Amino acid sequence: MRSLILALCAALVVLPACKKADPNSIEDQVEVLKKGKTTKIKIKAVENLRNIGKKEAVPGLIEALKDSNSQVKLEIARVLGELKDPSAIQGLADAIDYSVGGGSDKMTQDANAANKEIARALGDLGDKGAVKPLLKLLKVTKDNYVRIETIGSLGRLKDSTAVEQLSEVATDERLETFINKKAILALAEINDPAALPAYMRMLFAERKGVSFYPESAFGIFLLGDAANDTILSVLKDENKELLTWAEERKVLKPAIYAKAAQIESDLQDRRSIPYLLKLLGYDDANIAYKLFVRMAAADSLGRMRAKEAIGPISKMLDEEEANTRGAYVRSLVQIGDKSVVAKLADCSQKGSWSAREFCMLGLALLGGEPEIKRLEAFANGEEKLFMKECEEGYYGEVDCAAEKAKNVEARTKTIATYKKVLETIAACKEGDDKCLESALTHAEPVVRERAAYELGRRMAAGSLPALFAAIKRPVSDVVDLNPRFAAICAIDWITSGNPSAMAQAKPEA
Secondary structure, X not given: OXXXXXXXXXXXXXXXXXOOOOOOOHHHHHHHHHHOOOHHHHHHHHHHHHHHOOHHHXXXXXXXXXXXXXXXXXXXXXXXXXXXXXXXXXXXXXHOOOOOOOOOOHHHHHHHHHHHHHHHHHHHOXXXXXXXXXXXXXXXXXXXXXXXXXXXXXXXXXXXXXXXXXXXXXXXXXXXXXXXXXXXXXXXXXXXXXXXXXXXXXXXXXXXXXXXXXXXXXXXXXXXXXXXXXXXXXXXXXXXXXXXXXXXXXXXHHHHHHHHHHHHHHHOOHHHHHHHHHXXXXXXXXXXXXXXXXXXXXXXXXXXXXXXXXXXXXXXXXXXXXXXXXXXXXXXXHXXXXXXXXHHHHHOOXXXXXXXXXXXXXXXXXXXXXXXXXXXXXXXXXXXXXXXXXXXXXXXXXXXXXHHHHHHHHHHHHHHHHHHXXXXXXXXXXXXXXXXXXXXXXXXXXXXXXXHHHHHHOOOHHHHHHHHHHHHOOOOOHHHHHHHHHHHHHHHXXXXXXXXXXXXXXXXX
């Protein structure tokens, strides 16, 4: 007995202790992943493999995906997505649970969470071999979070075979609106003309107070010339399929015209100009609809810098509704023909202050040194005009005498700002682009706006860096957006049709 005990003791002395798994060894951690007794241990092994970050771990991770535990699948999928090895596609696809429903119990939630992470990983791999399982998952899943990740991955993979199914999701009125929006954006990433029918419907669709116009318009913008004929057919009243669809859903005709006009401002299809000019005279018993269409047409013509619109829009500057007049003024400013200055001066003395101010803004953005004296005269006449407006009831039942001082002071201050714009620009002689570049940093936003437009009108390619700097200037107030937009327009004018300027602009963009 004593000899047996001694023998056992000797054996214990010579036997090596159990080897502890090395957290930096792929082989050790894969082994732990296979044989770990608990979910916690397995997840820790996956984390260690993630930290190691080498593709040699992929075969072991794929093998471990066969584990029925959804929590472990989720963690493995995350690592495989980060490692970006296309050899993981089949293993990830096989790990998808296509049968899981949309319940709220833990098992269902865990399975959907794993599917969501697998969908994301398949997109992260960047290989179009992942499209087929993703489309299958998108078709059967009942979970919105899985849908979102699946749609996002299909968009990133940019495979045209996904367009048909994504278009169905984009237009499916049974789905949540954010799912529709996500599908439209995925279609935009793929950027295939086959998505155009879906974009066209969703341009005009509205559900639960949600508009799909921004996402659809962006998709159409990316298509560029491929969308021209379709949008033009809307303005020409020739897109019968869309018109029938819109009528069935009670989409207003003015909305169709206005949105199509807005899209043309992005596409810049000059074939649309005659039809946009026609819309300047659009009429409707509902004045809001009428003005909405006219404003959209004017904006598009301005963005195209369509000189054919100068005459018609100039004749519309007596519009009493202030914001509509403002749209007409800004259209003329973008077209940039200074022959309209006299018309702007004329409308600066017609209508309410809100309407007249837009015309004075137009003078500041388009006029020259002679308009400085005009603005001075306008400022001197504001007291009389205020009293006239007030007594005619423009401002309701107020004490006109008591309100006069503060209102006239505010108006003359605004006019002084516009005068400052003209003085600053007048100081920059013809060809002195550096002077205008300096004005791009002026404290007054309207001065910066005029300087940007002026550089664009001069086609000052040498000023592109300064214009890009103007775009990047921090926005502290909504008025700072106007000079930023003007700088964007100027860059567009300078680079359009000018390969040399475009090449110069690309590093800045």
